[in-house]
Amino acid sequence: MADKSLNKTELVAKIASETGQSQTAVSGVLDSLFAVLADSVSNGVKVSIPGWLAVERTERAARTGRNPQTGAEIQIPAGHSVKVSAGSKLKAAVK
Template sequence: MNKSELIDAIAADAGISKAAAKLALESFLSNVGGTLQKGGRVSLVGFGSWSVSGRAAREGRNPQTGKTISIAAKNVVKFKAGAELEGSVNAK
């Protein structure tokens, strides 16, 4: 499912226009991104939680040449699925 398909699904499920669904989705994404950018955590009980974790600088290898390269430190977003989401994915 891509973003436009998700907007269509939200609009159909909520009985709202596609424009309103698009605004709601963009607001959600903006708020999650803003919270993570500040180093915060976003939790949706049953669905999952997003958090920011730091990765230290490290040495790596270029797979084509085998030459050692330096990989800079960076922050990465982590997602941990909630129990309900995991249960629905693993339900048979």
């Protein structure tokens, strides 16, 4: 499988060409989107774009782990994680 990826610069250029907006405007909108997304999720608010994706903060319980070098048990504190779920339109686009 070839390594295909689209970085932010390429994404901004593609959106700008398809919408007729400037790359600066598109970049500003994307930056604002990611800022609002990060702020909302960090405050425990689930962000859902129906059909496309949902992003939410999850809780991770405290647990016991092992140091791989020494084999000693260590306590891993409770924390938070992020769960991203693909929506039906995104799943259908992949088929």
